[in-house]
Amino acid sequence: MDISENIQKYKEELPENVTLVAISKTKPVSELMEAYNAGQRIFGENKVQEMESKWQEMPKDVQWHMVGHVQRNKVKYMAPFVSLIHAVDSPRLLKEINKQAKKVDRTIDCLLQIKIAEEDTKFGLSEADAKELLASEAFQNFGNVSVVGLMGMATFTDDEAQVRREFKNLNRIYDDFSKTHKNFSILSMGMSSDYTIAIEEGSNMVRIGSAIFGERNYN
Ligand SMILES: *Cc1c(COP(=O)(O)O)cnc(C)c1O
Numbered sequence: 001m002d003i004s005e006n007i008q009k010y011k012e013e014l015p016e017n018v019t020l021v022a023i024s025k026t027k028p029v030s031e032l033m034e035a036y037n038a039g040q041r042i043f044g045e046n047k048v049q050e051m052e053s054k055w056q057e058m059p060k061d062v063q064w065h066m067v068g069h070v071q072r073n074k075v076k077y078m079a080p081f082v083s084l085i086h087a088v089d090s091p092r093l094l095k096e097i098n099k100q101a102k103k104v105d106r107t108i109d110c111l112l113q114i115k116i117a118e119e120d121t122k123f124g125l126s127e128a129d130a131k132e133l134l135a136s137e138a139f140q141n142f143g144n145v146s147v148v149g150l151m152g153m154a155t156f157t158d159d160e161a162q163v164r165r166e167f168k169n170l171n172r173i174y175d176d177f178s179k180t181h182k183n184f185s186i187l188s189m190g191m192s193s194d195y196t197i198a199i200e201e202g203s204n205m206v207r208i209g210s211a212i213f214g215e216r217n218y219n
Helices: 003-013 029-037 048-057 072-078 091-103 127-135 160-180 195-200
Strands: 019-023 042-045 063-066 084-088 108-113 145-152 186-189 205-208
Touching: 003 019, 003 029, 029 048, 042 048, 048 063, 048 072, 072 091, 084 091, 084 145, 091 108, 091 145, 108 127, 127 160, 145 160, 160 186, 160 195, 195 205
Parallel strands: 019 042, 019 205, 042 063, 063 084, 084 108, 108 145, 145 186, 186 205
Antiparallel strands: none
């Protein structure tokens, strides 16, 4: 795997409005630095502690995205530095992010994770639950979080038509919510295996791991 070449390839290939998040979970800092030296500044991790230790070691102009499921008791460790939390899937998690952001005098950008996969998945809000959250009084009073868009993961399948249908559905929800939430600007969908379909269906942020850094040994 030539990480630097892969970063170059995506820079050339991705449309200008699409942001690349390099998903570096399980990979050593030396490999993240190869991507950094090729110009990559946005990295995504799925474990808070791993992200925190990489944040300490890496240059300070890196933007750290948390893309995985977050336990509420871990929020405090990333509140000082995280730049985007992709997978907010409950009002209680959002409340905790608001609380910890307030303590460090920040406003943290978040995305709501919407359950779009037709297969049974553990995490994510239904469209109705997300709508209810955004309309809730508690949400209106959160001064230290900013929900700037949506994130979703398609079913892991070879059936392209199904993947496309799921992304299309998320894009529809995004468009609908954007009418009332004027600060929506990010639709995070697409990974190594399905990002081209995701972009065709309206994604403006792709999360690519193994196609940049190689296969992971564990998750
Ligand atoms: C691991 C992960 C990715 C990247 O997956 P690849 O298939 O390696 O590109 C994207 N999004 C989330 C939420 C992940 O956990």
